[in-house]
Amino acid sequence: MPRCSPAHWPLLQAALHRSRQCARQIVASPSHLAFSVNLSKPLCFELRRKSIRAYPQRSLRTMSIATTSAQVGGATPTGLAPSLAALAAPRAVRFISASEASEIDAALMSPDQHGYALEQLMELAGLACAQTVFRSYPPDTFPVILVAVGPGNQGGDGLVAARHLHHFGYNVLVWAPRLKGDHISRLERQLRNLDVFFAMADDSGFEDALDQADVVLDTIFGFSFKGPPREPFANVLKALIEESRMEFQMRRPCPPVVSVDIPSGWPSERGRQSERFIPEVLLSLTAPKSGIRSLVTGSKPVRHFIGGRFIPKALEHQYALALPAYPGDEQIVEVTGWEEMSLEQARHLAQQEMEALASAPSNSDEVAASTVVPAGTAAAHLSHQADAAQKLEAGAVDDQQKV
Numbered sequence: 001m002p003r004c005s006p007a008h009w010p011l012l013q014a015a016l017h018r019s020r021q022c023a024r025q026i027v028a029s030p031s032h033l034a035f036s037v038n039l040s041k042p043l044c045f046e047l048r049r050k051s052i053r054a055y056p057q058r059s060l061r062t063m064s065i066a067t068t069s070a071q072v073g074g075a076t077p078t079g080l081a082p083s084l085a086a087l088a089a090p091r092a093v094r095f096i097s098a099s100e101a102s103e104i105d106a107a108l109m110s111p112d113q114h115g116y117a118l119e120q121l122m123e124l125a126g127l128a129c130a131q132t133v134f135r136s137y138p139p140d141t142f143p144v145i146l147v148a149v150g151p152g153n154q155g156g157d158g159l160v161a162a163r164h165l166h167h168f169g170y171n172v173l174v175w176a177p178r179l180k181g182d183h184i185s186r187l188e189r190q191l192r193n194l195d196v197f198f199a200m201a202d203d204s205g206f207e208d209a210l211d212q213a214d215v216v217l218d219t220i221f222g223f224s225f226k227g228p229p230r231e232p233f234a235n236v237l238k239a240l241i242e243e244s245r246m247e248f249q250m251r252r253p254c255p256p257v258v259s260v261d262i263p264s265g266w267p268s269e270r271g272r273q274s275e276r277f278i279p280e281v282l283l284s285l286t287a288p289k290s291g292i293r294s295l296v297t298g299s300k301p302v303r304h305f306i307g308g309r310f311i312p313k314a315l316e317h318q319y320a321l322a323l324p325a326y327p328g329d330e331q332i333v334e335v336t337g338w339e340e341m342s343l344e345q346a347r348h349l350a351q352q353e354m355e356a357l358a359s360a361p362s363n364s365d366e367v368a369a370s371t372v373v374p375a376g377t378a379a380a381h382l383s384h385q386a387d388a389a390q391k392l393e394a395g396a397v398d399d400q401q402k403v
């Protein structure tokens with residue numbers, strides 16, 4: 001059995017990414033490193049010659065990170081400590097306000113800052129919506145999806161998602177009562193050319209489509225919703241509340257709903273009010289908004305994903321977003337049950353990460369003994385290293401680089 005060395009860290013990170021876990025406690029011996037995801041379910045990573053296998057292990061003695069870094073064979077603590085800190089990134093998310101979300105959007109779309117066009121972000125947001133639906137409600141079990149489209153940019157995300165969902169194999173129904181603007185018309189044209197069904201644009205059209213749907217993608221309102229909902233949206237939002245769907249004294253089950261950013265009709269910062277529906281799944285674009293805190297934390301959190309894989313590191317640090325690492329080439333990352341991270345903690349992580357990035361070697365392609373991985377949730381850097389590790393696993397690099 002080979003001994004652990006710093007060259008193993010990219011492999012370990014890749015294995016950790018594949019298992020979609022973030023480590024909290026790390027236990028090491030010369031042949032094993034264990035990351036306990038929570039105390040009852042530790043994962044053990046066994047080193048092989050060219051790969052690392054992850055499997056659950058029940059009883060592992062925990063050690064402090066400092067002891068661990070000292071014990072891993074031949075490692076210099078300076079080279080390893082940041083890696084361990086990265087692996088031990090807390091399973092927590094920071095909630096941002098609606099005004100922070102608008103500021104981040106403005107910075108992303110400013111030609112002088114990050115240079116994105118709205119249409120590009122909408123494409124990526126819509127793809128993340130479609131992946132969330134596919135992951136949570138696959139088309140072989142939930143073949144008919146109703147995409148409810150609102151009047152703002154979130155509605156645009158919904159139209160993009162509808163197109164992807166069609167290509168993913170769903171039978172897509174779209175309800176979209178207020179389609180305005182050149183880009184939105186183009187998205188509509190793309191869907192009509194695919195023979196996607198557009199329901200009647202009133203509340204009865206929505207109810208008819210809802211009756212046929214196995215799952216609903218709610219892209220009606222995002223973080224710019226204000227005040228009581230106006231028609232035709234008010235009745236539609238009521239129809240999504242299960243208890244309101246009564247017929248002949250019987251409760252009609254409502255299909256599961258996937259909401260984006262914030263369930264439509266919820267005020268973006270105050271959380272759910274009475275008379276509002278509760279989705280089964282929530283996709284936060286860019287970062288979770290404060291209005292969903294009670295929905296995604298606590299004892300009964302709904303399934304929660306983060307998407308919008310386009311935030312540059314500088315912007316992430318500027319707003320202390322503390323984003324989780326996206327696995328592989330995926331556009332979403334699941335964060336169900338993650339706790340809240342305070343602003344102070346997020347700022348601290350951002351600071352650590354900036355310092356680690358500033359001191360990281362410029363050519364990080366090589367899996368070298370001096371590899372330094374930034375602390376915190378350095379997603380981009382970590383996935384770069386994971387790519388290098390995957391190549392290593394596939395035997396695509398020179399023998400001398402192999403573990």
Ligand SMILES: NC(=O)C1=CN([C@@H]2O[C@H](COP(=O)(O)OP(=O)(O)OC[C@H]3O[C@@H](n4cnc5c(N)ncnc54)[C@H](O)[C@@H]3O)[C@@H](O)[C@H]2O)[C@H](O)CC1
Pocket residue numbers: 104105108118121122125150151152153154155156157220221222223224225226227228229230231233260261285286308
């Ligand atoms: N960075 C990202 O992740 C991106 C996310 N995107 C999505 O954009 C929305 C926010 O878009 P915005 O246009 O600002 O707001 P809304 O979609 O929430 O819609 C505003 C729209 O709704 C009308 N409205 C507001 N309140 C009411 C009401 N009470 N009754 C009826 N109508 C109402 C208002 O008049 C506007 O017409 C975000 O959540 C993401 O989903 C971007 O696509 C890309 C970047």
